[in-house]
Amino acid sequence: MTLADVARLAGVGLGTASRALNDAPGVSDATRRRVLEVAAHHSYVVSPDASRLAGGATRRVAVVVPHLSRWFFGAMVESMQGVFFEAGLDVLLYQVKDGEARHTFFAELPALRKVDALVAVGLDIDDLERKRLEIMGVHVVSAGGQHAVYPHVCIDDLEAGRLAVDHLLALGHRAIAMIETDDPDQAVHPHGRSKAFYAAMTRHRVEVDPRFVIKTSWGAEQGADASGTLLGYTDPPTAIYAHSDEVAFGAIRTIRRAGLRVPEDISVVGIDDHPVASLVDLTTVRQPVAGQGEAAARMVVDLLRGEDPPRAVTMPTTLIVRRSTARPRRRRDLSR
Amino acid sequence: MTLADVARLAGVGLGTASRALNDAPGVSDATRRRVLEVAAHHSYVVSPDASRLAGGATRRVAVVVPHLSRWFFGAMVESMQGVFFEAGLDVLLYQVKDGEARHTFFAELPALRKVDALVAVGLDIDDLERKRLEIMGVHVVSAGGQHAVYPHVCIDDLEAGRLAVDHLLALGHRAIAMIETDDPDQAVHPHGRSKAFYAAMTRHRVEVDPRFVIKTSWGAEQGADASGTLLGYTDPPTAIYAHSDEVAFGAIRTIRRAGLRVPEDISVVGIDDHPVASLVDLTTVRQPVAGQGEAAARMVVDLLRGEDPPRAVTMPTTLIVRRSTARPRRRRDLSR
Numbered sequence: 139m140t141l142a143d144v145a146r147l148a149g150v151g152l153g154t155a156s157r158a159l160n161d162a163p164g165v166s167d168a169t170r171r172r173v174l175e176v177a178a179h180h181s182y183v184v185s186p187d188a189s190r191l192a193g194g195a196t197r198r199v200a201v202v203v204p205h206l207s208r209w210f211f212g213a214m215v216e217s218m219q220g221v222f223f224e225a226g227l228d229v230l231l232y233q234v235k236d237g238e239a240r241h242t243f244f245a246e247l248p249a250l251r252k253v254d255a256l257v258a259v260g261l262d263i264d265d266l267e268r269k270r271l272e273i274m275g276v277h278v279v280s281a282g283g284q285h286a287v288y289p290h291v292c293i294d295d296l297e298a299g300r301l302a303v304d305h306l307l308a309l310g311h312r313a314i315a316m317i318e319t320d321d322p323d324q325a326v327h328p329h330g331r332s333k334a335f336y337a338a339m340t341r342h343r344v345e346v347d348p349r350f351v352i353k354t355s356w357g358a359e360q361g362a363d364a365s366g367t368l369l370g371y372t373d374p375p376t377a378i379y380a381h382s383d384e385v386a387f388g389a390i391r392t393i394r395r396a397g398l399r400v401p402e403d404i405s406v407v408g409i410d411d412h413p414v415a416s417l418v419d420l421t422t423v424r425q426p427v428a429g430q431g432e433a434a435a436r437m438v439v440d441l442l443r444g445e446d447p448p449r450a451v452t453m454p455t456t457l458i459v460r461r462s463t464a465r466p467r468r469r470r471d472l473s474r
Numbered sequence: 475m476t477l478a479d480v481a482r483l484a485g486v487g488l489g490t491a492s493r494a495l496n497d498a499p500g501v502s503d504a505t506r507r508r509v510l511e512v513a514a515h516h517s518y519v520v521s522p523d524a525s526r527l528a529g530g531a532t533r534r535v536a537v538v539v540p541h542l543s544r545w546f547f548g549a550m551v552e553s554m555q556g557v558f559f560e561a562g563l564d565v566l567l568y569q570v571k572d573g574e575a576r577h578t579f580f581a582e583l584p585a586l587r588k589v590d591a592l593v594a595v596g597l598d599i600d601d602l603e604r605k606r607l608e609i610m611g612v613h614v615v616s617a618g619g620q621h622a623v624y625p626h627v628c629i630d631d632l633e634a635g636r637l638a639v640d641h642l643l644a645l646g647h648r649a650i651a652m653i654e655t656d657d658p659d660q661a662v663h664p665h666g667r668s669k670a671f672y673a674a675m676t677r678h679r680v681e682v683d684p685r686f687v688i689k690t691s692w693g694a695e696q697g698a699d700a701s702g703t704l705l706g707y708t709d710p711p712t713a714i715y716a717h718s719d720e721v722a723f724g725a726i727r728t729i730r731r732a733g734l735r736v737p738e739d740i741s742v743v744g745i746d747d748h749p750v751a752s753l754v755d756l757t758t759v760r761q762p763v764a765g766q767g768e769a770a771a772r773m774v775v776d777l778l779r780g781e782d783p784p785r786a787v788t789m790p791t792t793l794i795v796r797r798s799t800a801r802p803r804r805r806r807d808l809s810r
Contacts, residue, residue: 167562198566201567205552206542206548206549206551206552206555207545207548207549207552207749207764208548209543209545209548211548212542212543212544212545212547212548213542213543215542215567216541216542216543216569219542219567219568219569220569220571223568223569223575223578226503228566228588229566229567229568230534230564230565230566230567231537231551231555231565231566231567232555232559232564232565233552233555233556233559235556239559242559252564358749358750358752358753387750387753388753390753391752391753391754391755413543413694414694414723414750416694416727417694417723417724417726417727417754418727418753418754419727428543
């Protein structure tokens with residue numbers, strides 16, 4: 139596919155096609171859109187030789203996030219921004235809240251060739267998207283999630299989950315519930331956090347009660363609802379392991395509203411160490427969020443300088459014991 | 475100042491100066507930096523006629539924020555992003571965490587001419603910065619703060635503060651403390667939230683105890699410390715009015731850690747309706763954060779389309795009564 143092909147298929151002259159692809163003036167919005175659509179459809183990439191934007195000269199990095207109002211993503215982008223600023227790189231921010239936004243983003247980016255590198259924050263990249271990025275020839279780094287293909291910075295979810303569940307088991311809990319989180323818009327699923335639960339229970343020869351495993355999407359309200367289900371059982375769990383702090387916050391609210399106490403009646407543990415965790419005295423597994431963002435940004439800077447950064451950085455996690463976990467009350471006490 | 479002047483002062487040829495200013499390849503980093511410094515120092519602006527980037531053709535909007543890991547800013551940028559995405563505009567994100575980053579940003583932006591418009595989120599713009607933006611000829615909108623010169627979207631801080639303080643007064647509180655917040659990095663000071671306190675107290679003929687007014691910077695830890703001071707008095711306040719929810723969260727933690735109860739011993743009210751507020755049952759004054767972001771982004775889109783949006787949009791605030799406020803206990807009860 140050449141520029142002439144794009145021009146022919148879009149029904150415009152060569153000059154117009156070039157101007158549209160290079161975002162230059164003198165092209166109507168409708169024409170520009172048509173040219174871009176043709177280029178995207180045929181995965182046409184502006185030739186480095188033919189383009190003003192050759193050789194990494196855009197000096198821009200795309201940061202792609204599913205959310206920004208959630209602390210994890212905001213803190214991650216904040217920490218990247220500092221590294222990119224130091225390196226003289228501008229950040230083009232793309233939020234792909236849903237499937238449509240995501241599709242548009244990956245379909246248009248290659249044709250537009252707006253950036254030298256892309257950081258996917260807490261987002262998996264599927265094979266089709268990967269192909270588009272390859273055609274475009276940009277560097278890609280994944281932050282806050284493992285990736286089989288791209289350099290990435292993440293935590294070990296299996297280890298984070300183990301720290302949380304082992305803590306509950308060591309306190310003597312056996313009736314442990316898990317609130318698993320899943321997010322259709324956020325393709326990085328921390329499966330390790332679920333696996334860790336089953337592994338720890340098996341290691342301690344504790345049978346998992348399937349009613350005690352509840353799958354929900356991320357968020358405090360979802361955690362509140364899931365806990366309501368758990369409290370509805372005649373034999374509720376004595377401890378709840380939540381995949382994230384925000385889910386744990388919701389669980390704590392539900393427990394308190396039901397007239398029960400944390401941790402005397404039910405223990406709760408999360409993962410993150412969200413800034414609010416210390417305020418509500420939540421026991422949690424801390425993950426270095428700013429650290430992950432900085433490391434991912436440094437990977438990008440190294441790649442753009444032609445250096446060879448590590449392919450994968452795994453950041454350590456730490457159990458932070460606060461006042462939301464304690465030894466379980468004896469069973470018969472619960473009926474008082 | 476002409477392009478020839480810039481070239482002469484930077485000690486380079488006309489073509490090199492032009493390429494450096496237009497971010498084109500074929501210029502070393504050191505030379506590019508020197509040219510940009512000269513251009514910035516003399517407030518040289520790339521002539522619209524001489525530049526490829528004429529007539530708003532960058533299709534990029536700069537969003538400038540002091541913080542991103544704080545919910546207010548993340549939620550604001552998230553909501554803007556949606557409007558800009560719809561309008562086909564890219565977002566260049568700039569975080570100006572401190573004075574130096576801010577200075578660099580405003581010094582370099584005019585010479586680089588990277589954007590068609592700029593949204594300052596929760597940031598005041600001083601006269602020098604305003605002059606640079608004027609030279610650049612970009613549209614400027616202020617979000618989350620009033621501005622005398624630029625179109626802006628904000629809440630009425632005086633009204634928000636009145637709602638919070640009147641609520642405490644109506645419950646019968648007289649010994650009311652205020653935790654005032656101030657942020658050296660964030661030039662938009664919600665002075666109205668302080669004024670509202672003094673006005674409401676005067677209206678109810680209640681004398682303000684100067685020991686009960688504590689000035690601190692934004693943040694939960696700061697709120698926790700300020701509350702520690704208040705609880706140290708032999709006659710502590712019966713209610714605390716915090717300028718933001720995050721400050722109120724810290725206050726609640728300190729009160730609970732001191733073995734006192736919220737609201738039985740001390741009432742606490744904030745401003746924001748942060749997502750965590752409902753989880754900790756905080757009474758607060760809700761401000762529409764996503765609404766402000768969307769309105770500001772729409773203002774930008776209208777300005778770029780040559781339309782004439784309203785100069786100022788003030789969003790309504792609402793008192794949300796939860797369980798952190800109640801009637802004060804009688805004085806003698808406090809000593810129990």
